[in-house]
Amino acid sequence: MNTWVVLKFGGSSVSNLAKWKVILATVKQRLAAGYKVVLVHSAAQGLTDLLTKKITNNDDIYTPFKDKLNTLCKELKVELQLVSEQLKKLKSLVEKPTLDLWQQAELLALGEQCTHVLGVAYLNTQIETASLDPKSCLISSTDDQRSTESQILSAKCRVARNDILSEKLTENFYVMPGFYVSNCNHKTVLLGRGGSDTSAAYMAVLLHAKQLEIWTDVHGIFSANPHSIPSARLLLKLGYQEAREIAASGGKVLHPRCILPVEQHNIPLLIKNTNDPEKVGTVLAHEYSPTKPRVSAINARHQVTLVSMESINMWHQAGFMGDIFAIYKELGLSIDLVSTAQTNVTISLDNMDNVLTTSKLKALKDALSTLCEVTVIKNCSAVTLVGYRIRALADKIAPVLSSYADQRVHITTQSSNDLNQTFVVDEDQADKLVRALHEVLIIEDKEIDDFGPTWTELVQEKQAKPTVTTAWWQNQASELLSIAQEHSPCYAYHLPTIKGQIEQIKKLSAVDRFYYASKANSHPDVLRFMYQNGVCLETVSPMEIQRVQSVCPEISPQHILFTPNFAPIDEYRDEIEKGIHVTIDNPSLLFDYPEIFKHKAVILRLDPGHGSGHHRYVRTAGVHSKFGIPADDVERVAEFCEKNQISVIGLHAHSGSGILDHSNWARIADYLGSCLPHFPEVEIINVGGGLGIRENPGDLGLDLLQLNTALLAFKADHPNIKIWMEPGRFLVAHCGVLMAKVTQTKWKGKQGYIGIETGMNSLIRPALYGAWHNIVNLSKINDAHEYTANIVGPMCETGDVLGIDRKMPKTQVKDVLLIANAGAYGAVMASNYNLRAPAKEIIIK
Numbered sequence: 001m002n003t004w005v006v007l008k009f010g011g012s013s014v015s016n017l018a019k020w021k022v023i024l025a026t027v028k029q030r031l032a033a034g035y036k037v038v039l040v041h042s043a044a045q046g047l048t049d050l051l052t053k054k055i056t057n058n059d060d061i062y063t064p065f066k067d068k069l070n071t072l073c074k075e076l077k078v079e080l081q082l083v084s085e086q087l088k089k090l091k092s093l094v095e096k097p098t099l100d101l102w103q104q105a106e107l108l109a110l111g112e113q114c115t116h117v118l119g120v121a122y123l124n125t126q127i128e129t130a131s132l133d134p135k136s137c138l139i140s141s142t143d144d145q146r147s148t149e150s151q152i153l154s155a156k157c158r159v160a161r162n163d164i165l166s167e168k169l170t171e172n173f174y175v176m177p178g179f180y181v182s183n184c185n186h187k188t189v190l191l192g193r194g195g196s197d198t199s200a201a202y203m204a205v206l207l208h209a210k211q212l213e214i215w216t217d218v219h220g221i222f223s224a225n226p227h228s229i230p231s232a233r234l235l236l237k238l239g240y241q242e243a244r245e246i247a248a249s250g251g252k253v254l255h256p257r258c259i260l261p262v263e264q265h266n267i268p269l270l271i272k273n274t275n276d277p278e279k280v281g282t283v284l285a286h287e288y289s290p291t292k293p294r295v296s297a298i299n300a301r302h303q304v305t306l307v308s309m310e311s312i313n314m315w316h317q318a319g320f321m322g323d324i325f326a327i328y329k330e331l332g333l334s335i336d337l338v339s340t341a342q343t344n345v346t347i348s349l350d351n352m353d354n355v356l357t358t359s360k361l362k363a364l365k366d367a368l369s370t371l372c373e374v375t376v377i378k379n380c381s382a383v384t385l386v387g388y389r390i391r392a393l394a395d396k397i398a399p400v401l402s403s404y405a406d407q408r409v410h411i412t413t414q415s416s417n418d419l420n421q422t423f424v425v426d427e428d429q430a431d432k433l434v435r436a437l438h439e440v441l442i443i444e445d446k447e448i449d450d451f452g453p454t455w456t457e458l459v460q461e462k463q464a465k466p467t468v469t470t471a472w473w474q475n476q477a478s479e480l481l482s483i484a485q486e487h488s489p490c491y492a493y494h495l496p497t498i499k500g501q502i503e504q505i506k507k508l509s510a511v512d513r514f515y516y517a518s519k520a521n522s523h524p525d526v527l528r529f530m531y532q533n534g535v536c537l538e539t540v541s542p543m544e545i546q547r548v549q550s551v552c553p554e555i556s557p558q559h560i561l562f563t564p565n566f567a568p569i570d571e572y573r574d575e576i577e578k579g580i581h582v583t584i585d586n587p588s589l590l591f592d593y594p595e596i597f598k599h600k601a602v603i604l605r606l607d608p609g610h611g612s613g614h615h616r617y618v619r620t621a622g623v624h625s626k627f628g629i630p631a632d633d634v635e636r637v638a639e640f641c642e643k644n645q646i647s648v649i650g651l652h653a654h655s656g657s658g659i660l661d662h663s664n665w666a667r668i669a670d671y672l673g674s675c676l677p678h679f680p681e682v683e684i685i686n687v688g689g690g691l692g693i694r695e696n697p698g699d700l701g702l703d704l705l706q707l708n709t710a711l712l713a714f715k716a717d718h719p720n721i722k723i724w725m726e727p728g729r730f731l732v733a734h735c736g737v738l739m740a741k742v743t744q745t746k747w748k749g750k751q752g753y754i755g756i757e758t759g760m761n762s763l764i765r766p767a768l769y770g771a772w773h774n775i776v777n778l779s780k781i782n783d784a785h786e787y788t789a790n791i792v793g794p795m796c797e798t799g800d801v802l803g804i805d806r807k808m809p810k811t812q813v814k815d816v817l818l819i820a821n822a823g824a825y826g827a828v829m830a831s832n833y834n835l836r837a838p839a840k841e842i843i844i845k
């Protein structure tokens with residue numbers, strides 16, 4: 001009898017040669033251990049997004065798609081010609097003005113199919129590899145009662161152990177594309193979101209696999225989203241049901257649909273990180289049930305809308321609830337949470353699929369208002385605790401919630417199996433609530449078994465590996481220590497590192513001009529250095545402009561960009577008179593003061609509709625952000641400018657900070673490009689800044705090559721348009737470190753604290769955004785880690801924390817701690833809070 005394992009590699013895990021080498025090594029290991037292997041894979045990162053654009057925007061995506069494949073071919077040293085048939089099919093589909101559902105499925109499957117052909121060609125140069133056609137073994141179920149659309153784009157298969165298939169597969173190693181399967185008429189249908197995971201789960205069931213391994217770009221399931229809570233702990237062991245609850249509550253690692261098949265057939269599911277293959281992961285299995293009550297994960301889902309229905313006496317009448325729910329059903333709205341009281345029923349609608357349009361909400365309100373009084377509450381977040389016997393933890397949860405008494409908890413729901421509890425709060429409260437609950441339920445409960453290392457520990461350990469690039473300060477420890485002896489607490493800025501970042505960014509050949517966002521670090525030497533190295537300067541206040549002009553007296557006004565927000569009108573008038581490029585982000589300025597802008601050239605800041613970024617406070621687009629002209633106003637503004645002889649020469653958007661998704665800027669360009677027909681004089685598109693950096697030397701960072709490819713595609717379509725970009729943090733974060741001496745150490749039970757001379761008065765990012773900065777003991781840089789401690793400042797403020805749960809060597813008073821990546825939004829955001837002067841700034845040439 002054969003013993004199979006099924007391995008699944010996701011989009012980012014099949015997108016370059018390094019990842020394919022990990023795949024190869026993993027497969028070889030499994031084969032050597034005596035298993036037969038089926039490898040299921042997704043489409044290489046970015047391909048499916050492109051294909052989707054054909055369907056949503058009718059974009060001509062043929063060339064960018066082909067370019068992406070070409071890049072992959074070059075990496076894998078295989079011929080693009082291998083996919084000529086698939087490309088031909090793509091071409092014919094792209095040329096059709098509209099696609100029916102069957103054609104959409106055919107189109108979307110091309111991402112997996114092309115990746116498959118290229119991946120198999122590469123693997124065959126290394127190891128004997130057989131290709132497996134999913135349509136030959138996975139057939140969607142014929143008794144699906146759902147809509148045709150669901151049956152084609154989100155199909156389901158009914159699977160059971162199939163020993164005949166297992167015997168028929170005589171090779172030892174098969175590769176199969178995920179996401180698409182066959183229907184009973186041999187047509188292509190898709191498995192919907194998380195489809196490749198589901199394909200792999202089905203295969204594991206068919207082959208009665210010993211194990212299903214999902215390889216992705218995280219270590220496993222964490223107790224919270226590690227991007228907002230770096231002290232989130234890896235969950236080593238979970239029950240299937242618990243994992244499904246976590247997936248449904250916003251933990252994005254697995255799609256709930258892929259868990260069910262392996263759960264029903266009791267096949268263990270292991271999650272592993274392709275970027276760090278040696279590390280532990282999360283295992284899902286049956287036999288598991290913890291002994292104590294516990295919360296294992298806390299997650300938030302955003303964009304939740306609540307509908308509160310109030311009625312004095314009707315709830316008791318038979319059929320009334322039925323009538324209410326029939327209305328939702330008719331409108332195709334799925335209800336997520338329900339909470340009932342004497343005279344009120346409140347439900348939540350999940351807007352993740354973006355089906356909740358304003359007109360639909362209005363229709364819902366109209367239909368319901370004949371039955372009850374309706375209030376719609378938008379922009380909520382559902383914060384969900386998942387665990388075992390959560391009710392038994394009420395004594396710990398209640399105090400956290402009561403500290404939120406002024407921030408209303410709209411509804412609370414609890415599952416009858418006691419596996420989850422949800423609180424719906426305003427969206428801007430959610431992150432804070434998650435952090436507070438995580439603190440008491442998970443960080444303080446250090447005893448719980450099955451909690452693995454924190455995310456920070458995992459990435460810190462990774463950093464110790466020799467393959468990782470070294471940061472500049474690692475080679476300059478003794479020089480930095482002598483600077484710190486004299487000047488601490490102090491920032492040190494290393495200009496050669498800025499030079500290196502400028503060289504990086506200049507590889508973006510699609511960008512015609514870079515404006516450095518001065519607000520990230522406006523030290524005079526930094527500003528001058530930028531301009532001397534061919535980077536223009538973007539400013540947000542007249543004071544920044546003054547500084548720029550005083551440190552670079554030769555600068556032409558054209559090389560200064562002024563992007564104020566809610567500033568007094570005089571500032572606009574003065575700077576525009578000087579010939580400085582001014583960006584306007586509020587229509588009422590134009591409407592109220594047309595004479596100021598008459599015959600002047602202006603740039604308009606548009607709101608592309610949704611923001612991105614590492615934290616809610618740094619997302620600068622979407623209705624919750626104060627920036628930009630909303631889409632609804634664009635036409636009116638264009639007409640007004642034309643009538644009043646205001647010359648719009650540029651369109652701008654900046655959607656957030658710390659963005660690592662390379663497609664962000666092309667998406668902005670596409671949006672601005674779609675507005676061009678309204679503005680015949682526009683010659684510049686400014687796609688903003690927000691380029692994310694490697695927070696850790698081991699991180700992948702932003703893929704500049706792909707970013708450039710996408711922008712080049714935009715330029716090919718708009719040959720007369722110049723592209724500008726405004727990076728801030730990307731250029732300066734790495735160059736700066738903050739150094740401070742240890743003042744005191746303390747132990748409170750098991751919790752260690754290391755205090756240093758300065759805190760949030762010098763660097764507020766950890767307190768404000770929960771930002772993670774690497775912290776090392778520079779005086780003991782080569783010593784082994786001995787314990788974990790929180791690094792705190794001297795301010796009288798609980799939030800004055802620079803790092804949580806950091807592994808440190810034995811640390812003593814007067815040691816110098818170094819906080820890395822502090823060159824951006826550090827000194828510029830410093831304050832004199834507590835009347836403690838913030839850190840000085842020192843330049844290293």
Ligand SMILES: *Cc1c(COP(=O)(O)O)cnc(C)c1O
Nearest residue numbers: 517657689690691726727728729
């Ligand atoms: C802050 C800002 C930037 C720079 O953002 P980073 O995240 O530092 O790259 C760019 N453009 C505008 C308009 C900004 O306000």
